Amino acid sequence: MTDLANDRLLRALMREPVDRTPIWIMRQAGRYLPEYRATRARAGSFMDLCQNPELACEVTLQPLARFPLDAAILFSDILTVPDAMGLGLYFETGEGPRFRDPVRSLDAIERLPVPDPEQELRYVMDAVRLIRRELNGTVPLIGFAGSPWTLATYMIEGAGSRDFAETKRLLYGEPQAMHALLQKVAAAVSAYLQAQIRSGAQAVMIFDTWGGSLTPRHYREFSLAYMQRIINELPREHEGRRVPVTLFTKGGGAWLEWQADAGADALGLDWTIEIAEAADRVGDRVALQGNLDPSVLYAGDDVVRAEATRILDGFPFPTGHVFNLGHGIHPGIDPDRVAALVETVQSYRGG
Amino acid sequence: MTDLANDRLLRALMREPVDRTPIWIMRQAGRYLPEYRATRARAGSFMDLCQNPELACEVTLQPLARFPLDAAILFSDILTVPDAMGLGLYFETGEGPRFRDPVRSLDAIERLPVPDPEQELRYVMDAVRLIRRELNGTVPLIGFAGSPWTLATYMIEGAGSRDFAETKRLLYGEPQAMHALLQKVAAAVSAYLQAQIRSGAQAVMIFDTWGGSLTPRHYREFSLAYMQRIINELPREHEGRRVPVTLFTKGGGAWLEWQADAGADALGLDWTIEIAEAADRVGDRVALQGNLDPSVLYAGDDVVRAEATRILDGFPFPTGHVFNLGHGIHPGIDPDRVAALVETVQSYRGG
Numbered sequence: 001m002t003d004l005a006n007d008r009l010l011r012a013l014m015r016e017p018v019d020r021t022p023i024w025i026m027r028q029a030g031r032y033l034p035e036y037r038a039t040r041a042r043a044g045s046f047m048d049l050c051q052n053p054e055l056a057c058e059v060t061l062q063p064l065a066r067f068p069l070d071a072a073i074l075f076s077d078i079l080t081v082p083d084a085m086g087l088g089l090y091f092e093t094g095e096g097p098r099f100r101d102p103v104r105s106l107d108a109i110e111r112l113p114v115p116d117p118e119q120e121l122r123y124v125m126d127a128v129r130l131i132r133r134e135l136n137g138t139v140p141l142i143g144f145a146g147s148p149w150t151l152a153t154y155m156i157e158g159a160g161s162r163d164f165a166e167t168k169r170l171l172y173g174e175p176q177a178m179h180a181l182l183q184k185v186a187a188a189v190s191a192y193l194q195a196q197i198r199s200g201a202q203a204v205m206i207f208d209t210w211g212g213s214l215t216p217r218h219y220r221e222f223s224l225a226y227m228q229r230i231i232n233e234l235p236r237e238h239e240g241r242r243v244p245v246t247l248f249t250k251g252g253g254a255w256l257e258w259q260a261d262a263g264a265d266a267l268g269l270d271w272t273i274e275i276a277e278a279a280d281r282v283g284d285r286v287a288l289q290g291n292l293d294p295s296v297l298y299a300g301d302d303v304v305r306a307e308a309t310r311i312l313d314g315f316p317f318p319t320g321h322v323f324n325l326g327h328g329i330h331p332g333i334d335p336d337r338v339a340a341l342v343e344t345v346q347s348y349r350g351g
Numbered sequence: 352m353t354d355l356a357n358d359r360l361l362r363a364l365m366r367e368p369v370d371r372t373p374i375w376i377m378r379q380a381g382r383y384l385p386e387y388r389a390t391r392a393r394a395g396s397f398m399d400l401c402q403n404p405e406l407a408c409e410v411t412l413q414p415l416a417r418f419p420l421d422a423a424i425l426f427s428d429i430l431t432v433p434d435a436m437g438l439g440l441y442f443e444t445g446e447g448p449r450f451r452d453p454v455r456s457l458d459a460i461e462r463l464p465v466p467d468p469e470q471e472l473r474y475v476m477d478a479v480r481l482i483r484r485e486l487n488g489t490v491p492l493i494g495f496a497g498s499p500w501t502l503a504t505y506m507i508e509g510a511g512s513r514d515f516a517e518t519k520r521l522l523y524g525e526p527q528a529m530h531a532l533l534q535k536v537a538a539a540v541s542a543y544l545q546a547q548i549r550s551g552a553q554a555v556m557i558f559d560t561w562g563g564s565l566t567p568r569h570y571r572e573f574s575l576a577y578m579q580r581i582i583n584e585l586p587r588e589h590e591g592r593r594v595p596v597t598l599f600t601k602g603g604g605a606w607l608e609w610q611a612d613a614g615a616d617a618l619g620l621d622w623t624i625e626i627a628e629a630a631d632r633v634g635d636r637v638a639l640q641g642n643l644d645p646s647v648l649y650a651g652d653d654v655v656r657a658e659a660t661r662i663l664d665g666f667p668f669p670t671g672h673v674f675n676l677g678h679g680i681h682p683g684i685d686p687d688r689v690a691a692l693v694e695t696v697q698s699y700r701g702g
Contacts, residue, residue, distance in 0.1 A: 163645075163646070163681060164646070165646065165649065165681060165683060168644070168646030168647075168649055169646070169649035169650070171646075172644075172646060172647050172649055172650035172654050172658075173649060173650040173651065173654065212623065213623075214623070215622050215623065215625075215644055216623065216624065216625050216628075217625075251602065251623070253605060254604060254605055254623065254624065271566050272563065272564075272565070272566065272567065272602070272605065273567065273605065274566075274567050274568075277567075293519070293523075293566055294514075295514070295515070295516065295519030295520070295522075295523060296519075296523050298516065298519055298520035298523055298524060299520070299523035299524040300524065303523050303524065307523075330514060330516060332516060
């Protein structure tokens, strides 16, 4: 078993005793940090940054140099997987991600390759290995991937979407083609997360950003089932330690009981549910991660402290809570607000 | 009491006996209809169409000429109210609505006028009166407004938004200023809906499109409380009939019990909740409207029939259900799918 100076995150995810609630922040290595913007400017495009292990490592470590966070999270993007499947990811300034070759027919789906993560996504594995070396046992490294459903929406639409017209057209009109696509994406995500764990990721998270756009039964059939399959295929121990898995469906608060049965160690919460209610519903089956509204960080330190304390007060168990935002940090946030947040969580009840 | 040849909608909203489930479709007068696009092209801008009572009446009646729907809904836009408050609404092609003068300071909030609906919004009241005359007692006319919270997000952001940065900044940073704005908008919406009822609207609906972006306690404090205030101020009888009120918070399925206590006769449901579960939670306190995923209409008639029948089967009571989509119909839908949907609902159990 590898030593970790700070293993609070892993312990909380597994509902083992902790001295205080651990905290990390979704998109903690990101545009709100001036040092990130500087590295990004040096890198060229966003994809150049993702694909350069040294620079990806550099930005992964930046927030840890500023704040005493309890975890690092790999700097990357959920769309690297469909890019490795040949869709041609690019970023239009101010427009978000796009794919040159969206996938809309069964024929196109059947032609999609399942990438070998040590080949087409080797730059990610190199980054994981490098970050682990640089972290040198201080805090754990979290790996991640997008959920098959979420990746499929981008692969079909060819871009971000509000109403997922093409995706829903396929789901309702050709459900078997949708399943064929999700099976392929799930195989790719599964291999990708397994490779991240082998390369050194000590916990992994699956981001289901768009699962909340589905009806309840379609959520189970088209999103949750594939995440469950991936979770079942992951090695749950590596380097002599359990590798906890967190499943996060944004807008999925109504379906926590189903999520709790999917085999994950922890569930992510957005801010549209009270953590006390969530804890009451899932009991001791899973840990919970969240659930501060990221927009709280637009207010002053006093508001940040009060809102963070409300959540800490609301969680009813002595362990099993990882403090986080309910979604990624907004680019316009002042890093000083993050400092106040981290300090609040870490000093809660004498931390 | 005025006669109505078809009063199923009003009866279902009040949970009175009906021979079959009534159906209307959110945004039924809209871009998916070629005749709408033709009128829109003649009108000039979208706002020109809204502000011309004859043309607004024409497009309101268009879907009724095609489909045997159980209600008409006033053709208008929720943003006419902030426009009448002086914000300068305009539409940028392909960009959605914008305001020339967004509201971001307490000073600007205090200067906002509460418009007189018979003056600044007289074009809406003229449209309501004209539509009632043209409907001539066939089906009821539904009036509507946006919720104060939803209107406030547009008024503060100056446009549609994904993360409501400025709105949340005000909410968390200056909650008293946010309340001052919401009070003013609520007063405007209340007067506006009262005037619609006096002008002939036989039912009204409050669209809370963005209430689902709030934490549970902020939903109650910043959205639901103001909708409740408006509902309490409405005349609940006009022309010898009760005027039912429907409250619809998109993404608010977790909070149905709170909504059921706000004084509305009916609640709108999006598609992220099973109607059977919703009915179980609200019991006989309110009727329910919804809840077909609008994207079902991208599929073939057989899928439309199967999905609509699932919802009809799921609703457990003999009355109290108004069939509708869970959100507005998408512009790309083939009107023939709507015909299949209406036929399915109206022939269900022999209707």
